[in-house]
C-alpha cells in the first residue's frame with residue numbers, strides 16, 4: 001500500500017512516531033510560525049496545526065500548514081466542523097491538498113462559547129464522524145459528497161481524536177470503532193495524566209481488535225506549573241488530572257515545577273512505549289515549543 | 303409548546319413611546335403556559351407601563367385584551383375592534399402570533415412584547431427546556447427519543463464529543479449532555495448496540511436552511 005504522507009510511512013514501518021503541535025498566531029505574522037517551525041523541526045515526524053483552537057480567531061490552519069510545508073516540516077492540518085458547512089469543508093480539503101498538505105485531523109471543535117467571540121453562530125452542518133467519512137470517500141472513490149468525479153481527489157492520511165477520559169466510559173470504545181469504520185487511519189488522544197484509565201481504554205480497544213486497525217498516538221502535555229495543572233483540571237473540558245499529579249507539582253518549589261512537569265511527561269512517554277497498541281506520542285506543548293526538543297531527546301525518541 | 307420570556311420593561315417603553323393609544327394583546331395558549339403572555343402578564347405589564355408613563359406629560363392610554371390564540375384567524379378576529387381603536391398593538395404572543403396579527407391587520411402597527419425562545423416543555427414548575435427545533439425530518443426513533451439536533455450544543459449525530467464529563471455538557475454545566483442521556487436510555491432499553499450504526503449527514507433542506515417552510519395539506523384546502 002502506498003503511504004499518503006511521511007507520518008503514514010513512519011507509522012507503517014512500525015516506528016514509534018512523534019507529533020508536535022503548533023498554534024497559529026492571532027494575527028497575520030508569518031514569523032511566529034517560522035519561530036515555532038525552528039523549535040520543532042528535526043524533533044518530530046509531523047506537527048498538528050490547530051484550527052481556531054478554543055474558538056479564538058487565529059491565522060487559518062490551512063495557511064499556517066502551508067508555511068510548514070514550505071519549510072519542509074510535515075503538517076497535520078486540523079479541521080473543525082464548527083466553522084464550515086460541507087461545501088466549505090470539501091473545498092478547503094481540496095485547497096489544502098493542492099498546497100501539499102497530506103495529513104488531516106478531523107474534529108468537532110471547541111464550542112464558540114469558550115472563545116473570544118461567543119456571539120458567533122456555529123455551523124455543525126456535519127459532525128466529525130461525517131468529516132472523517134467525507135475525506136475518506138474523496139480519497140478512496142475520487143468523488144465529492146454529491147458523487148461528482150473530482151479532477152484529482154485529495155489523498156490524505158486521516159486522523160481523528162479520542163478522549164479516553166470523557167464519559168460515558170464504556171461508550172468511548174464504541175465511538176473509537178465508529179471513527180475507524182468511518183475512515184480514521186490514526187488517532188490522537190486527549191492528554192494522558194490518568195495512566196490507569198488510559199491503560200484500561202487501550203485494553204478494551206485491543207480486545208475489540210481496534211489497535212490492529214488504527215495507529216494510536218497517546219497525547220501528552222508537559223505541565224509548566226502547579227497552577228497550570230489546577231487550571232487544566234478545573235477549566236478545560238474533557239481533561240482528567242488525578243490529584244496525585246497536582247500534589248507532585250505542588251511538592252516542588254516554583255522554580256523547579258517546569259522540570260517536574262517534564263519529568264512526569266517523560267515517565268508517561270516511557271509507559272506509552274511499553275504499552276501494546278500505542279503507535280506513537282503526540283506532544284502538545286502549548287506555547288512551550290522549546291520543551292519539545294528536550295522531551296524528545298531525553299526520552300530517546302530521536 | 304412555544305416558549306417565550308417577557309422583554310425588559312425598558313425595551314418595551316422604547317417600543318411603545320411613539321404611540322398614544324396602545325392595545326396590549328395577550329395570547330391564551332403557549333405563552334400563557336410559560337408565564338410570558340397570558341391575561342395575568344398582560345395585566346402586570348399594563349400597570350407597569352401606566353406607572354412608567356405617569357411621570358411623563360401627555361398621558362397614554364392602555365387597553366388590555368387576551369384572545370385564545372393569536373396564531374389563528376378565527377380568534378384574531380375577536381381583537382379586530384380593539385386593534386382599530388388603538389394606535390399600536392403590543393403583542394405578547396410568540397413571533398408567529400405577532401406576524402399573524404400583522405398579516406391580518408395590514409395597516410396597523412404590531413410590536414413584539416416577548417422574546418420567543420424555543421419549542422419546549424415545562425420540565426419542573428418554572429423550568430422550561432428546549433426539546434425540538436422543528437428540523438422537518440424527525441430522527442428521534444434512532445436516538446431513544448432524545449433529540450441531539452436540539453439538545454447537543456454541537457448537533458452531533460454519531461455520539462458525544464470529548465467534552466462530555468459526568469453527564470454534563472461541556473458548554474454549560476447546568477445542561478445535561480444529550481448524548482449521555484441517549485446512551486443511558488438506550489442502555490436501559492438494551493439497545494446500546496444501535497449506536498454503532500452510522501448516521502449520515504443530515505439533510506437540512508427540510509429545516510430552516512431551505513428558507514421559510516410551508517406545509518401543504520391538500521385534503522384540507524378549501
Ligand code: SF4
Nearest residue numbers: 434435437440441449
Ligand atoms: S429530530 Fe428534528 S423534529 Fe425530531 S425532535 Fe429533533 S429537531 Fe424536532
Ligand code: SF4
Nearest residue numbers: 454463471472479480
Ligand atoms: S457535551 Fe454532550 S451535549 Fe454537549 S456538545 Fe458534547 S456531546 Fe453535545
